[in-house]
Amino acid sequence: MSDSLLRYQQDIRRFSDELIRIQAPIKILDSIKWPRQVEDDFLAKQSKELPNISNDFYQSIPLSFNADQTQTDLQGLKNAVERGLGKRDKLGKILLANIDQYRIVIDMLHNRGKPMFGKLSQELYGSASHKLHGDRHTVRQLGDRLSHIFSLPAARHMSSRHPKIITAPEAVNVLSERLVKYFHNDEIHVKLSDGIVSDAAVGGDTVKLNTRAMFSESDLNVYEVHEGWVHVGTTLNGRAQPHATWLSVGSPRVTASQEGLAVLMEMLTLSSNPGRARRISDRVSAVDMAEQGADFIEVYRYFRNLNLSSKDSYRVTQRVFRGGMVGGGSFFTKDISYVRGYVENINFIRSAISTGLPELIPMLFLGKLAIEDIPVLYQAYQEGIIARPKYLPPMFEDISGLYAWFGFASGIGNIDLKGVQRHFARQFKNVVPTSAVDLFEDSEFDNNFE
Incomplete structure (x- = not known):
């Protein structure tokens, strides 16, 4: 190995580890989450009053980091990367893109409960009115089409076949057994949590299940591949990198790729169900309505009128207004990432096959990355700077089946x-x-x- 390559690898590792250190205290969802009592109060009042969430509420929740110092640290790291790697270095550009994203995140969180929060959210996660890459349809149009399909009577009938009869402690045991077997060389954790609003959440190598929730067998199948194989898997794959350790953490620019890949895994393993698929699709409609100026009650009633339960209607609405303004004018657009990312992952796989580069496909699991990073990361893999993914689902370990599946899909794609x-x-x-x-x-x- 040449001295210049060794120095380059050491620089990548040094800058990566520094980025991991700086961003560690930044917890976006923890900074904007609402107490469970807000849901109970809203439903008890039969949705006649807006949730009691204001700018003062967010100001009462201190950020888990010093915003000014973190901005200074990020700017210092940016300067160091530009000096050490050069502004034109391809891996350096990915590092710089992530650094810039975290700087915008800090500005967004500083504006919780204000109109600027929504504008910065759109800058980070996109908008429901944006078109899909290489396509003329918007994210909202695709979301509407999927919501329609998954709300048909037959879909509702199938969703009723998945009763939630598994307690949270039982779910922890089942999921832990499955994931320990999958991540055979690493220690992972599945535990109960009172501190999450959703039924399940992931933090690093830990899957958290809501103590108050009940689960179906379908839920556990989804969590195994969505939270486990993808979110925990890409974290551990990133940590296993010898140099590019930044791949173990994700700025908002990787959210669509990550969530889309997780949804794709639900589909490839037949783990999902129409009810779950509808919840994901409905989130796009909720984001678009909020972007058009609707307030919390208007979005909530929209879903109630579509025969969604009061609890599900509240939760899909709450996800979009957390961090924003319940009276309208500010919102959190992260939830378009599931549908948008699902399409982008499928189109990436189909394109890799159609252009004769199927070896790019397993790189989706390399770590927390944006799809547009993959060509650069694959080149770095060929040069010995990037290691192959440590954990791959079976269909990505041997992509013969994926090649056949998506090859057929590409071949019939032009049929009317x-x-x-x-x-x-x-x-x-x-x-x-x-x-x-x-x-x-x-x-x-x-x-x-x-």
Whole structure:
């Protein structure tokens, strides 16, 4: 190994470790989460009053880091990277992009409960009105189409087959056994938590399950691959890097790739169900409504009118208004990442296959990365700077099956689906669904999607 390569590897490691140190106290979701009592109060008042969340509420929650000092540290690291690696170094550019993201995050959290919070959220996570990469449809249009599909009577009927009868302690035992077996060379943790609002959350190598929640077998299947294989897996893969250890932590620029990959794993393993898929899709509609100026009650009632339960309607709405303004005008757009990232991951895999570069596909699990980083990271892998992913799901370890699956998908991608649907709709017209509701009566939706 040449002296220059050794110095370069040492610089990458030094800058990576420093970024990890600086960003460690920044906890975005902890800084904007609402107490569970807010939900109880809102539902008890039958949604007639806005949640009692104001700018004063956020000011009463101190940030877990010194904003001024952290900004100074990030600027110092940025200067050091530019001096040490040069502004044109490809891995250096990825490091710099992450540093810049954390600086915007600090500004966003400084503006909790203010209009600027929503603007900075859009800068970090995007907007529901943005178009998908290489496509003419917006994220909202795709979200609407998916929400429609997953709210059809047949989908609701299938979702009812997944009763939540598993207690939180039982769920911890089951999930822990599965993940310990998967992450055979690392110590991982599954534990109960009273400090999370959602039913499940991940922090580093730990999966947390809400003490108050009940779970279905389908939930545990989802958590195994979504929280486990993807979120914990990419953390551990990043930590295992000999030099680019920054891949173990993720700024908002990696959120779509991460969440989209996690949703894709739910689909590839057949772990998800229509109810779960609808919740993910509905989040896009909630973001778009908030971006258009709707207040908390308007978004909540929109979902209640779509026959979503009061609890589910509250939670999809709350996710979008945390950190923002319940009266409208500020919002948290992270929740478009699931649908947007799902499409981007699929298109990346299809494109890698179509262009004869399937070896890029396992790189999705290399660590916390944005899809556009992969060509640079793969080149660094070829040069011995980046190590291959330590943990890969079976279908990514041997991508033969993925190649066949997505090869077929790419090959039939140009078929006129509308014409195919009309053909089969004519054949299906005399079939009465189990729910006795005509599944094909809403043709207006497809026209709107175009």
